[in-house]
Amino acid sequence: MPQPPLDRLLPELLTVWRGGTGPTDGLTTAEADQVALGVKELSRGLTGDRSLVGAAYLNRSDLLGAYLLYYWPVSFAQTLFALKQAGVHSGSRALDLGSGPAPGAFALLEAGWKSVTAADRSVDALKLAKQLAAQTNQRLETQVWDADKGLPTGGPWEVIVVGHLLNELGAGRPDRIERRAAFLASLKPLLTPQGRILVLEPASHGPNSDALAVRDALLGLGWSVSGPCFFQGACPARAAGAACHDVLKWKVPHLVAQTARRAAIDKRELPFTWLSFQPFPSPDVDPQVVRVVSDPLLNKAGRRRVVVCGARGRFSLSAPGAYRAPIWSQVGRGQALRVEEPEVREGGWGLGPATRLSPGRTSGPGSTPTAEGR
Numbered sequence: 001m002p003q004p005p006l007d008r009l010l011p012e013l014l015t016v017w018r019g020g021t022g023p024t025d026g027l028t029t030a031e032a033d034q035v036a037l038g039v040k041e042l043s044r045g046l047t048g049d050r051s052l053v054g055a056a057y058l059n060r061s062d063l064l065g066a067y068l069l070y071y072w073p074v075s076f077a078q079t080l081f082a083l084k085q086a087g088v089h090s091g092s093r094a095l096d097l098g099s100g101p102a103p104g105a106f107a108l109l110e111a112g113w114k115s116v117t118a119a120d121r122s123v124d125a126l127k128l129a130k131q132l133a134a135q136t137n138q139r140l141e142t143q144v145w146d147a148d149k150g151l152p153t154g155g156p157w158e159v160i161v162v163g164h165l166l167n168e169l170g171a172g173r174p175d176r177i178e179r180r181a182a183f184l185a186s187l188k189p190l191l192t193p194q195g196r197i198l199v200l201e202p203a204s205h206g207p208n209s210d211a212l213a214v215r216d217a218l219l220g221l222g223w224s225v226s227g228p229c230f231f232q233g234a235c236p237a238r239a240a241g242a243a244c245h246d247v248l249k250w251k252v253p254h255l256v257a258q259t260a261r262r263a264a265i266d267k268r269e270l271p272f273t274w275l276s277f278q279p280f281p282s283p284d285v286d287p288q289v290v291r292v293v294s295d296p297l298l299n300k301a302g303r304r305r306v307v308v309c310g311a312r313g314r315f316s317l318s319a320p321g322a323y324r325a326p327i328w329s330q331v332g333r334g335q336a337l338r339v340e341e342p343e344v345r346e347g348g349w350g351l352g353p354a355t356r357l358s359p360g361r362t363s364g365p366g367s368t369p370t371a372e373g374r
């Protein structure tokens with residue numbers, strides 16, 4: 001069986017961070033204590049009081065080290081997962097924008113992209129990314145780029161990954177949503193005609209709600225959302241004041257567990273927001289295809305229920321406890337389902353004797369024709 005990518009990459013991250021040799025299976029106790037201090041500070045500054053957001057925190061070597069050993073594996077796993085969820089197949093040219101030490105770029109390389117560029121304003125983070133590429137015998141282009149000074153040079157790219165960058169742009173400003181949507185829209189000349197932008201953001205309340213608002217604003221500028229949403233109107237979760245995000249279940253790597261434990265952070269699951277956009281309005285959406293946007297729940301009447309979102313918006317899909325279909329018994333958040341002949345019930349659809357349930361396409365309108373269900 002092939003070795004999982006993080007098992008292969010984490011010893012290389014350790015070598016690059018140490019700038020020399022040491023145990024390859026994780027941090028020593030002294031190292032873990034030291035890195036955990038940086039992880040705590042980053043966690044507080046990026047997701048707690050958000051005091052680091054917008055600051056040049058990766059210019060501090062202790063915080064860059066903590067990012068590399070703790071957040072890098074998380075972002076790498078999230079990007080790899082989101083590329084698959086979005087039905088983005090490997091291609092030729094891809095850009096990782098706001099790359100930091102480039103976990104997104106390495107996920108693209110892992111997914112089979114041939115020519116990958118990482119762009120960020122942190123020269124030190126790009127230097128680490130270059131060292132990691134050399135260490136792993138991979139080709140990575142880097143570009144020093146500052147969002148406040150214009151667009152990156154080069155392109156066109158088939159996919160631009162914007163990983164955990166948006167929430168740092170215009171943070172705290174009342175017009176941050178319009179600014180972020182305008183920033184994404186400004187990337188259009190850098191995309192191939194069928195190209196797309198894959199945005200990843202945290203799942204915490206503020207960044208998730210802002211990401212959904214940016215989605216709505218970008219749709220207002222004539223773009224379409226090609227995943228995970230099928231619905232092309234204003235986000236129904238946002239309208240209801242609800243969150244909407246994916247959750248990646250992963251096996252926590254030992255290296256991450258070492259510092260997570262010390263920083264008292266639970267990383268057993270990785271909730272995060274992802275959205276894929278294309279710079280043209282959507283063609284018609286298949287009204288039978290829906291995305292599961294909740295975990296399964298059992299109601300008092302013994303019906304198994306999930307919340308789904310599709311061309312008709314957000315509603316409930318449920319079935320009696322005795323309903324048997326393999327795809328339903330494994331139903332989970334993030335899955336795309338095609339539901340034919342549902343029973344129309346108050347508040348949603350039911351699965352009945354005449355209903356046919358099959359995998360839906362992974363992404364919404366504008367997806368590549370080869371995109372298939374999981």
Ligand SMILES: C[S@@+](CC[C@H](N)C(=O)[O-])C[C@H]1O[C@@H](n2cnc3c(N)ncnc32)[C@H](O)[C@@H]1O
Pocket residue numbers: 054058071072075097098099100101102103104119120121122125145146147148162163164165168169
């Ligand atoms: C939270 S890190 C995300 C890094 C990586 N993309 C990931 O997913 O883990 C945010 C990155 O955005 C970069 N950044 C923030 N504001 C920027 C700006 N105005 N121009 C360029 N890069 C910026 C930071 O240097 C940092 O590398």
